Amino acid sequence: MDRNVPQHIAIIMDGNGRWAKEKNRPRTAGHYQGTENVRNIAIKANDMGVKVLTLYAFSTENWKRPQEEVNYLMGLPAIFITKFLKELMEKGIKIATIGDLSAFPDSTRKVLEEAMEKTRDNKNMTLVFAMNYGGRKDIVDGINRYVDDYVSGRVREKMTEELFNSYLSTAEYPEIDLMIRTSLDYRLSNFLLWQLSYTELYFTDTYWPDFTPEEFEKAINNFTQRSRRFGGLKDEN
Numbered sequence: 001m002d003r004n005v006p007q008h009i010a011i012i013m014d015g016n017g018r019w020a021k022e023k024n025r026p027r028t029a030g031h032y033q034g035t036e037n038v039r040n041i042a043i044k045a046n047d048m049g050v051k052v053l054t055l056y057a058f059s060t061e062n063w064k065r066p067q068e069e070v071n072y073l074m075g076l077p078a079i080f081i082t083k084f085l086k087e088l089m090e091k092g093i094k095i096a097t098i099g100d101l102s103a104f105p106d107s108t109r110k111v112l113e114e115a116m117e118k119t120r121d122n123k124n125m126t127l128v129f130a131m132n133y134g135g136r137k138d139i140v141d142g143i144n145r146y147v148d149d150y151v152s153g154r155v156r157e158k159m160t161e162e163l164f165n166s167y168l169s170t171a172e173y174p175e176i177d178l179m180i181r182t183s184l185d186y187r188l189s190n191f192l193l194w195q196l197s198y199t200e201l202y203f204t205d206t207y208w209p210d211f212t213p214e215e216f217e218k219a220i221n222n223f224t225q226r227s228r229r230f231g232g233l234k235d236e237n
């Protein structure tokens, strides 16, 4: 594996609606095209040696959208998996999720659970879909689980940063090196709030459906030129 390639990349896949609007098409057409692009970027990331790719697919705030759009978004995991699972298997990609799937229709949950089970032993990249995910909810859920463990005596330690990490939905994954947001909005929109504390950020004006593997590579090349100091000093300083 190329040591310059980030181990863990997170992406806020934004701009599906604007992409569709520019083409006078319904927002759902943008979501469909965006889903196709998940395949392209996942394959590229895996080929480049990325270990974990976490994609923001549906936020805890996205329930505010019109019911029709929410329903369409709920159906996308099935479309994605039906179309691409075979290829992901061939590439050794493992599928995982973070976020609260309990609010999703049974059919969506079933498709995701089957795909996770089927790809469980794959050893290349893990493709994590953040679905009904909110950074604040992740933190609050973690606190509640810690409180239960502490009160019941299963855990006796006081809270530390390391212990807290283990209570988050991302516990098993490495630190996020690079976070990409497409469509030129400069905000986190309640994505991985705790986890992004020292992540390098990359913003592009390209809408997610148009974000090509070449542009993804460009983002990684940009990342590799940055000097990550983590509050310290580098030799050249």
Ligand code: IPE
Residues within 6 Å of the ligand: 013, 014, 015, 016, 017, 018, 019, 057, 058, 059, 062, 073, 183
């Ligand atoms: C991102 O695209 C997809 C989801 C949030 C599910 P948007 O639907 O937010 O697209 P814009 O921001 O309206 O263009």
Ligand code: IPE
Residues within 6 Å of the ligand: 012, 013, 014, 015, 056, 057, 058, 059, 062, 185, 187, 189
């Ligand atoms: C963030 O995009 C959520 C996802 C990409 C799933 P939004 O489009 O929902 O975020 P805001 O509304 O611009 O903050």
Ligand code: MG
Residues within 6 Å of the ligand: 014, 015, 016
């Ligand atoms: Mg948006």
